Amino acid sequence: MYNILVVDDDKEIVNAIEIYLSQEGYHIIKAYDGEEALEKLKENEIHLIILDIMMPNKDGIETLQEIRKDKTIPVIMLSAKSEDYDKIAGLNTGADDYVTKPFSPLELIARVKSNIRRYVDFSHANDTNGKNKNQKEKVLKTGTLEMNDETKKVMVDGKDIKLTATEYNILKFLLENKGKVYSIEQIYENVWNEESYGAENIIAVHIRHIREKIEINPKDPKYLKVIWGIGYKVEDIQ
Amino acid sequence: MYNILVVDDDKEIVNAIEIYLSQEGYHIIKAYDGEEALEKLKENEIHLIILDIMMPNKDGIETLQEIRKDKTIPVIMLSAKSEDYDKIAGLNTGADDYVTKPFSPLELIARVKSNIRRYVDFSHANDTNGKNKNQKEKVLKTGTLEMNDETKKVMVDGKDIKLTATEYNILKFLLENKGKVYSIEQIYENVWNEESYGAENIIAVHIRHIREKIEINPKDPKYLKVIWGIGYKVEDIQ
DNA sequence: TCCCTTTTTTTAGGAATCCTTAATAAAAAA
DNA sequence: TTTTTTATTAAGGATTCCTAAAAAAAGGGA
Numbered sequence A, B: 001m002y003n004i005l006v007v008d009d010d011k012e013i014v015n016a017i018e019i020y021l022s023q024e025g026y027h028i029i030k031a032y033d034g035e036e037a038l039e040k041l042k043e044n045e046i047h048l049i050i051l052d053i054m055m056p057n058k059d060g061i062e063t064l065q066e067i068r069k070d071k072t073i074p075v076i077m078l079s080a081k082s083e084d085y086d087k088i089a090g091l092n093t094g095a096d097d098y099v100t101k102p103f104s105p106l107e108l109i110a111r112v113k114s115n116i117r118r119y120v121d122f123s124h125a126n127d128t129n130g131k132n133k134n135q136k137e138k139v140l141k142t143g144t145l146e147m148n149d150e151t152k153k154v155m156v157d158g159k160d161i162k163l164t165a166t167e168y169n170i171l172k173f174l175l176e177n178k179g180k181v182y183s184i185e186q187i188y189e190n191v192w193n194e195e196s197y198g199a200e201n202i203i204a205v206h207i208r209h210i211r212e213k214i215e216i217n218p219k220d221p222k223y224l225k226v227i228w229g230i231g232y233k234v235e236d237i238q
Numbered sequence C: 001t002c003c004c005t006t007t008t009t010t011t012a013g014g015a016a017t018c019c020t021t022a023a024t025a026a027a028a029a030a
Numbered sequence D: 001t002t003t004t005t006t007a008t009t010a011a012g013g014a015t016t017c018c019t020a021a022a023a024a025a026a027g028g029g030a
Helices: A011-023 A034-043 A060-068 A084-092 A105-125 A165-176 A184-192 A200-214 B011-023 B034-043 B060-068 B084-092 B105-119 B165-176 B184-192 B200-214
Strands: A003-007 A027-031 A048-052 A075-080 A097-101 A139-142 A145-148 A153-156 A159-161 A224-227 A231-234 B003-007 B027-031 B048-052 B075-080 B097-101 B139-142 B145-148 B153-156 B159-161 B224-227 B231-234
Touching: A003 A011, A003 A034, A011 A027, A011 A105, A011 B060, A027 A034, A034 A048, A034 A060, A048 A060, A048 A105, A060 A075, A075 A105, A097 A105, A105 B105, A139 A165, A145 A165, A165 A184, A165 A200, A165 A231, A184 A200, A184 A231, A200 A224, B003 B011, B003 B034, B011 B027, B011 B105, B027 B034, B034 B048, B034 B060, B048 B060, B048 B105, B060 B075, B075 B105, B097 B105, B139 B165, B145 B165, B165 B184, B165 B200, B165 B231, B184 B200, B184 B231, B200 B224
Parallel strands: A003 A027, A003 A048, A048 A075, A075 A097, B003 B027, B003 B048, B048 B075, B075 B097
Antiparallel strands: A139 A145, A145 A153, A153 A159, A224 A231, B139 B145, B145 B153, B153 B159, B224 B231
8 A cells, every 4th residue: 555654743633634544545654844754755665745834944845845856756735724825835846736724634635546646647657668757747838839847938939928827827737738628617626726616707817818928819819729618728739 | 315414403403404405405314412423424324414513412523533533524514603713623623614604505505515526426436446437438439420528529530520518418428328318308417417397399409400510411310310209319330 | 014016806898609499390100 | 190209490598708907916125
C-alpha cells in the first residue's frame, strides 16, 4: 500500500488525518515541522505528502522547494482559509494540489486518491521512452499559441500576451486538456478549487477577455471555442 | 435510493427535514440523540448523515468523532444561528459541510445533493479492477458512426457532424446502449433526468433532427431505427 | 496606513441558438 | 377504413452566450 507523509505542527490535525486515511488503507508517516519532514522523506519510501503551509522552523513553502530539488512525488498543500496568497505561492513552487482548512475528510481523501492515481498511472505509462511524464509538460502549445508554465509567458504568433492570473489559469487548464470540452461548472471548479454556485457569467467574462488578447478576431475565435449548450474548449491544432 | 440519517433532539426539525428530503427521493432514518444515531448507523446502510451539534446525552461533535473512528461517509452538521465556534470545531473534527439554523429547505437539499454527488456516487465505483467503472467508454461507435465524449465530436464516414446538446445527449444514451430498444418515456427520463409527462413529440422532433444529420437517407435510417409501437434504438453494427 | 492601479466579480441588456409546442401528414397496425 | 403511432414542419418562447460597464476586491507603492 501507499505511504503518505503528513506534515503539520498541529498534532490534532495530523491525528485526524491519520484516522481518515488509514481507514482507506494508506500508511501514515507523521512529521511536525519542515526539518522533520525532510528527514522522514529520506528514511522512507513516500508516495504522497500532505504539507501544511504555516509551520515553525521551516514553513511549508520552503520545505516544498527543498523537496522539489530532487523529488517529483505529489504534494498536497494545507492552508488556512483566507491566506490565499499562500495558495498561489504554494502552487507556483510545485504543489500538485491544495486543500484549505478547515477541510472535509472526504475532500481530502478524494484529493489524495486522485493525486496518487495520477502519479501512479503516469509513472507506469512511460517506461519505454526517455521522457519522464511525471515532470508535467512545462510548455503547452496549440497552433501558434504557446504557454510556458515556468516563466508564465504566453505567446501568439511569437508575440507576447499579457494575461491576468485568472485568465492564465483558465487558459492553462483548457490548454492542458486541449480538444476536450468542459462545462462552465467544471472550469470553475478546476480553476477556483471551489464548488461553482451560479458563477456562470464570471467564466463568460474571463473567456471574453482571454479571447480579446489571444484571438485575431474574438467574434470568430480560432483557439477558444464554445460548444453550445455544453461548454468551452481550446482547439487542438498541430 | 440513498438513506439519510437525520439526528436532532428537536423532533419538529427532524420531521421537517424528512418532508423536504423524502420529496427528493431520499429515504430518511431518524435519531434524536447521539447514542441513538450510533445505533441506527450500525443497523442500517447510511449514505449521509445530518447531525445537530447541540444535543443531550452525546452532542454532535462527540458523536461525529465516534463516527469517524470507522466511517468516512459524508456528514453535514447543523448548528444554531451564530455559534460559529461550533462550526469550526465541527469541521476540524471531521464534518464535510455545515448548515446553520434556521436554514432554507433549498439550501439543505442543495448541500445534501452536492455531498452525495461528490462522495457517494464515485466512491464505490472503482474498487475491484484498475479501471474506474464510472468512467464509461470515452469513444462510442457503431458502424461508421463515432462519438467521442471527451471532445464531444461526432463523426459519420469520417465527416464531422454538428449536433446540439440535446441531440448529442439522446444519441449518446442510445449509443451507450446500442442494440437495445427504449421507449419514448425511457429516453426522456434518461436524457432529461425528469419524469416524462406526455412529452412524446419532443423526442420525435429530436430524432428527426438527429437523423437528418447522421443518416444518408433519413427516411430509411441505417443507425437510428424505430421499433413500431415500442420505441427507438441505435443499431449495433460491427 | 492610505491611495491609486489593476484585477475580479456582478449586473444588465442584447444577440444567437436551441427547445418545445402544436398542427398536420404519413405510415403501420387493427 | 379506422385507429394508433411516428414523421414533418414551422413559429414562439426559453436558454445560453456575448458584450459593456460599473462595482467590489485585491494588489502595490509611497
